[in-house]
Amino acid sequence: MISVDHLTKRYGGFTALDDVSFQARPGRVAGFLGPNGAGKTTAMRVVAGLTPASGGTATVLGRPYAALPTPGRHVGLLLDASAQHAGRTGREVLTLGAILNGVDRRRVDEMVELVGLTSKEANRRVRNYSLGMRQRLGIAHALLADPEVLILDEPANGLDPAGIRWMRDLLRGFAARGGTVLLSSHLLNEIERVADDIVVIGNGRVVAQGTTEELLAGSGTVVRSTDDAALARALESRDVAVSPVATGGMLAETDPDTVGRVALEVGVALRELRGGDERGLEEMFFDLTATSAREEVAA
Known part of the structure; x- marks a missing residue:
């Protein structure tokens, strides 16, 4: 279990996290989403004990990360796949992790095989690894001590489609065995596909959270037409609320049949008409974060 309660982080006059609260529960994968600069990485670093909070609390398994006995045995972390000693081999990185966490060294070979690194690759120096290989090594290190919790920041970066599918199956299997997963990804x-729960953050604040089904259920009708402004006026004159969709068109708070009849009455041709519950995560994400993207600020 990961619990974040009213978490705040300030850097001088800049507030990176503003009263953030959410949970990641055992047996479930929690997806942590937000545009660049939204505060995802800052929040994960606070949870992992790497960045002190300015206010609020973040606990893992009921305690602050630093208060856990041998934290590496309970929590697997992958926050930056590039932050590995470039002069060591992959096997040396894992062996050192096993020694530090009091893990049987036989786990090293098990993890090398689990993440799909060949023996030759495991004996290669990390400086010669591709990004995808570094990600696999980082995941192996996170799983080395058979932890109860995984905290992964963009673990799919650099993985090919087969690697992404492998990681998806790995995380689903980990959660199915009762583990807790907090996962950020673009x-x-x-x-x-993989998340049971989703937390969306923008400008340092949680803008939506809930189960994946709840957040994607939506309501109303998504419509695009040859004259959205005219159609919006016609719908509003009939007491139908409308709002713009970040990816184009608008969301009308009524059923598709009503929207179609109104469009016919005012002579507006429709380009798209579908129930709001058909919207995918991408559209929901852009709708929620369109006004909070901050490309110039570090996450």
């Missing part, structure tokens, strides 16, 4: 389709 691959929205993958989050939609």
Whole structure:
């Protein structure tokens, strides 16, 4: 279990996290989403005890990360796949992790095989690894001590389609055995496939959270037409609320049949008409974060 309660982090006059609260529960994968600069990485670093909070609390398994006895045995972390000693081999990185966490060294070979590194690759120096290989090594290190919790920041970066599918199956299997997963990713389709719960953050604040089904259920009708402004006026004159959709068109708070009849009455041709519950995670994400993206600020 990961619990974040009213978490705040300030850097001088800049507030990176503003009253953030959410949970990641055992047996479930929690997807943590937000545009660049939204505060995802800062929140994960606070949870992992790497960045002190300015206010609020973040606990893992009921305690602050630093208060856990031998934290590496309970929590597997992958926050930056590039932050590995470039002069060591992959096997040396894992062996050192096993020694530090009091793990049987036989786990090293098990993890090398689990993440799909060949023996030759495991004996290669990390400086010669591709990004995808570094990600696999980082995941192996996170799983080395058979932890109860995984905290992974963009673990799919650099993985090919087969690798992404492998990681998806790995995380689903980990959660199915009762583990807790907190996962951030820019691959929205993958989050939609693997996450049981979703937390969306923008400008340092949680803008939506709930189960994947709840957040994607939606309501109303998504419509695009040859004259959205005219159609919006016609719908509003009939007491139908409308709102723009970040990816184009608008969301009308009524059923598709009503929208179609109104469009016919005012002579507006429709380009798209579908129930709001058909919207995917990508559209929901852009709708929620369109006004909070901050490309110039570090996450």
